[in-house]
Amino acid sequence: MGYQGLAQGGPMDLHAYCWANYLLGNRMYCSQLEITGGQTRLLARRAVTLALTGADLAARVNGQPVDGWRTLHLSEGDTLSFQFPRKGLRAYLAIPGGFAAPAVFGSVATVLRDGIGGLRARVDDRGCLINQGDFLETASKEVFKPGINRMVPMRYIPEYTRQLSLNLIESYQARAFSEASRNTLYNSRFTLSSNSDRMGYRLDGAAVIPPFNGVISEGIALGAVQIPENGQPIILMRDHQTLGGYPKFGCVAQLDLNRLAQAIPGTSIHFQPISLEAAGKKLKSFYSFFNL
Amino acid sequence: MMDIQPVSETALIIRLGDHIDTDLAVKIGDVADHIRHGFSSELIEVIPSYTTIYIQYHPLKTDFIRLKGRLQGLVDAFFRSEDKDDRARKVSKKITLPVYYSLETGPDLPEVAQRHNRTVADVTRIHSQSTYVVCAIGFSPGFAFLGSVDPAIATPRKFEPRKMLPAGSVGIAGQQTAVYPSDSPGGWQIIGNCPVSLIDFDKTPMSPFSVGLSVQFQPISRDEFFQLGGTLWSHWKS
The missing domain is CATH 3.30.1360.40 (Gyrase A; domain 2)
Known part of the structure; x- marks a missing residue:
């Protein structure tokens, strides 16, 4: 629906999201909760099997710490809580068959800026999509699967580090940038700004001077690296606007956006070039593995 | 090319x-x-x-x-x-949108008029005489960028964007004009209000606009504005 200005939305960390559905044998479109930063408490109204992936948000069941990147089982009355981010920023919580949520144009993705998503498909009077006391309905009746006990193989569990190297596919206006700007982009380290959200991640660092201040507004791809007048790059994330008029140097490889989505402000970021072919090959194997 | x-x-x-x-x-x-x-x-x-x-x-x-x-x-x-x-x-794909041009719905009418040494009536006449074309849709769902505003009334965006504008606000920014489909922040010069709903997430399509569509604005009276469901907004700050 981008041609009518609607943002695409979707899980910020597709890697963690896909693994959570995979652990439960879910189809990949099964909806999950993305829990950003913790501070969440959930009560099991009946026995339920869960998969928990992504950030370590100090998850506990009835006060006892539990590990992520695996399935777990809750009994009726159990409490699952998330405190604060210890590693990474966003945890993913999947249940068999997914959560029930009304679809808007075939999607249950939440885009707060557009006022779409959540349990009622719209932002309510209080400006909320999910409120304290809400009951999260399940899409499937069978959500307790004691026979499923799986964990993600160690080699697929990412380290959420404070230093990140991002592969960059050069495209859009890249060729118009000066040699000096290109060197600044590739040879300096940037810091992830706290002024970042699901729409865009802002970086602070040496100014990458753009070749011009604006371009005629054009469609923006996920991961696009916009360079506004002040030379501080903005990486466009899942809820990005559909059109933009800043010069763009290219796009961060999509698989790298998953690690970036878990980065906390202050994380040190470095860019390195990757060919479209190499990045495309990696993305294709990801899509094939998860049957996306 | x-x-x-x-x-x-x-x-x-x-x-x-x-x-x-x-x-x-x-x-x-x-x-x-x-x-x-x-x-x-x-x-x-x-x-x-x-x-x-x-x-x-x-x-x-x-x-x-x-x-x-x-x-x-x-x-x-x-x-x-x-x-x-x-x-x-071109002729077959055209819609007409009613607009109540007034100081109570278009607080920037005086600024646009003064800038060009014209009257407020000139501004609304010139704005509603042109036929516009949807050149892009973005910024927010259903927000259609329409070109081109007559240079006689083209006016740059406001220096300080407003924190909130009511849905239906008709604005000018340089040689572009648009209707804000939903309440939103915005920096365009507001000259009137279109009382017709321009975004509905329960409908397909959600918006009447598509790139290439021709759009004409039809001036309406205060009474017609209310009959079409228009409401006045009391929070204008210039």
Whole structure:
């Protein structure tokens, strides 16, 4: 629906999201909760099997710490809580068959800026999509699967580090940038700004001077690296606007956006070039593995 | 001109011009519709805008090389056949939107008028006399950028954007005009209000606008504004 200005939305960390559905044998479109930063408490109204992936948000069941990147089982009355981010920023919580949520144009993705998503498909009077006391309905009746006990193989569990190297596919206006700007982009380290959200991640660092201040507004791809007048790059994330008029140097490889989505402000970021072919090959194997 | 370039592992952009031109926007809107209908599940987004068409595709269902070949053929063929029935198309795709131009719905009317040494009545007359073309849709769902505003009333955006504007506000920014489909922050010069709902997430399509559509504004009275469901907003700060 981008041609009518609607943002695409979707899980910020597709890697963690896909693994959570995979652990439960879910189809990949099964909806999950993305829990950003913790501070969440959930009560099991009946026995339920869960998969928990992504950030370590100090998850506990009835006060006892539990590990992520695996399935777990809750009994009726159990409490699952998330405190604060210890590693990474966003945890993913999947249940068999997914959560029930009304679809808007075939999607249950939440885009707060557009006022779409959540349990009622719209932002309510209080400006909320999910409120304290809400009951999260399940899409499937069978959500307790004691026979499923799986964990993600160690080699697929990412380290959420404070230093990140991002592969960059050069495209859009890249060729118009000066040699000096290109060197600044590739040879300096940037810091992830706290002024970042699901729409865009802002970086602070040496100014990458753009070749011009604006371009005629054009469609923006996920991961696009916009360079506004002040030379501080903005990486466009899942809820990005559909059109933009800043010069763009290219796009961060999509698989790298998953690690970036878990980065906390202050994380040190470095860019390195990757060919479209190499990045495309990696993305294709990801899509094939998860049957996306 | 036509240039097709990859932009990411799953997206490409077709460039069909290098300056803003409402005739080109009409063509681009039609080509984009044509592409949307001519391909099936391999395309995820087809987003036309001013001089470009952005396309996002499924990386397992197609690839850049295959798409580029097909798109080149399709766009070429389209532009060749387009020349004949160009005019007919333009006339057939047009909507008229009612606007209550007034100080109570358009607090920037005096600023726009003063800037050009004209009266408020001149501004509303000139604004409603032109036929506009949707050149792009973005900023927020259903927000259509319309070109081109008569230079006699074209006015730059406000220095300080407003934190909130009511839905239906009709604005001018340089040579572009638009109706804000929902309450939103915004920096355009507000000259009136369109009481008709322009966004509905429960409907398909959610918005009456598409790139290339012609739009005309019809001035209406205060009474007509209320009859059409218009409401006044009491929070204007200039």
